[in-house]
Amino acid sequence: MINIIKVKAILDFSKKDYILYNKVIVFDDKIIGIMDFDEAIKIYKNANILDYGNYILSPVFCNIHSHLEFCTSRLDYGNFTLWLESIIKNRENINKEILEKEIDKNINIMLHSGVGYLGEISSFGGELEILSKSKIKSIIFHEILGANKSVAQKNIDFFCDRFNRYSNLKNNISLHSPYSICDEVYDFAINYAKNNDLLISTHFMESIDEKNYLNGKKNKFSNYLKSFNPSRLTRNFLRDFYDLKAIFTHCNYVDDFSIFNNNHIITTCARSNRYLGSKKINLKNVLKNNIKLSLGTDGLSSNDSLNFFDELRANIILHNEFDLEKIAYILFKTATYDNAHLFLNGFNPLEYGACADFMLLDDFGYDKSQILIQTILRNKEVKQMFLDGKEIL
Numbered sequence: 001m002i003n004i005i006k007v008k009a010i011l012d013f014s015k016k017d018y019i020l021y022n023k024v025i026v027f028d029d030k031i032i033g034i035m036d037f038d039e040a041i042k043i044y045k046n047a048n049i050l051d052y053g054n055y056i057l058s059p060v061f062c063n064i065h066s067h068l069e070f071c072t073s074r075l076d077y078g079n080f081t082l083w084l085e086s087i088i089k090n091r092e093n094i095n096k097e098i099l100e101k102e103i104d105k106n107i108n109i110m111l112h113s114g115v116g117y118l119g120e121i122s123s124f125g126g127e128l129e130i131l132s133k134s135k136i137k138s139i140i141f142h143e144i145l146g147a148n149k150s151v152a153q154k155n156i157d158f159f160c161d162r163f164n165r166y167s168n169l170k171n172n173i174s175l176h177s178p179y180s181i182c183d184e185v186y187d188f189a190i191n192y193a194k195n196n197d198l199l200i201s202t203h204f205m206e207s208i209d210e211k212n213y214l215n216g217k218k219n220k221f222s223n224y225l226k227s228f229n230p231s232r233l234t235r236n237f238l239r240d241f242y243d244l245k246a247i248f249t250h251c252n253y254v255d256d257f258s259i260f261n262n263n264h265i266i267t268t269c270a271r272s273n274r275y276l277g278s279k280k281i282n283l284k285n286v287l288k289n290n291i292k293l294s295l296g297t298d299g300l301s302s303n304d305s306l307n308f309f310d311e312l313r314a315n316i317i318l319h320n321e322f323d324l325e326k327i328a329y330i331l332f333k334t335a336t337y338d339n340a341h342l343f344l345n346g347f348n349p350l351e352y353g354a355c356a357d358f359m360l361l362d363d364f365g366y367d368k369s370q371i372l373i374q375t376i377l378r379n380k381e382v383k384q385m386f387l388d389g390k391e392i393l
């Protein structure tokens with residue numbers, strides 16, 4: 001069935017002039033084209049016409065970093081070491097039934113706030129079945145960690161056991177962080193990513209405690225990690241990432257972004273960083289170095305909601321080094337356009353042949369220069385979302 005959707009405006013970030021007026025989108029499960037209504041009905045005479053004439057159409061949001069398995073955790077905030085101690089203490093006593101209900105509820109919260117694409121860090125595999133049945137399109141980063149040589153093989157086996165359990169998911173890998181791994185785990189993860197052509201996600205330079213620890217300083221963090229008897233990494237953490245497609249989450253304590261290259265994406269999780277006591281990422285330096293950027297909520301383990309509009313608003317407030325119009329543009333384009341190809345088999349959103357994935361947003365009657373600002377500031381939920389050409393809300 002071919003559809004023609006009429007809307008007030010289309011946000012198409014492939015164009016410098018990204019707000020299109022008086023255009024419709026023609027689609028089935030894929031995008032067929034963006035054109036004038038008169039042209040569309042001439043070519044597609046029997047098309048189904050959808051009238052969303054009062055709404056703005058945009059590609060869906062991509063939340064590239066979440067931890068749904070920690071939805072029920074209520075942890076200590078304000079200081080990274082304090083938080084880490086609390087998450088490790090709480091890891092064991094998670095009630096499976098309550099957790100699954102919360103995961104379901106939070107996927108819904110994400111979908112209703114416009115998240116069609118999700119990058120999920122999976123620590124134990126507790127969310128996989130739900131995601132394999134969900135309408136949200138996800139990439140799974142199966143996590144591996146292990147600070148001590150003696151646990152490496154056991155953790156590798158556990159990882160392998162989870163990795164292929166759901167073949168309909170986009171299975172990829174997460175190497176947790178520089179402070180929670182040893183050489184054996186590092187080599188395994190790097191080789192696994194290389195040999196299977198995977199995306200690899202990692203937490204990097206999140207806190208000042210991590211940075212000081214990696215520089216050999218003794219602090220509360222190093223003292224806490226001692227209890228795991230870590231076999232310190234002898235490789236420079238970035239050494240083997242050079243030609244891997246990699247996502248580095250946080251990077252708050254990176255000063256020189258030229259250590260990254262074109263294969264790399266940086267994710268920022270604004271609220272999580274604030275809540276765990278870290279400084280914000282240096283966005284101006286990220287952009288100056290032309291490093292690809294993405295946005296994540298992190299989990300409820302370090303956030304207060306997975307509503308993506310809440311996350312965008314927090315970013316707007318935190319990144320007061322930009323004027324409002326500029327940061328709204330950066331955030332909106334980053335969240336809807338720049339990383340969508342990861343979920344669209346290389347297509348860009350709204351282009352011919354891409355999956356017909358988009359959302360409809362309330363229009364508050366503002367003119368061009370205000371649309372992105374007001375859309376971020378005034379929305380709590382989207383009006384509707386289409387994935388593969390179908391209404392899903």
Ligand code: MCF
Binds near residue numbers: 067088176203272302
């Ligand atoms: O991104 C935040 C903070 N940094 C690191 N890890 C996590 C975050 N939220 C959840 N985690 C998980 C992580 O995936 O906490 C566990 C891992 O399973 C910590 S164990 C060192």
Ligand code: FE
Binds near residue numbers: 065067298299
């Ligand atoms: Fe995280």
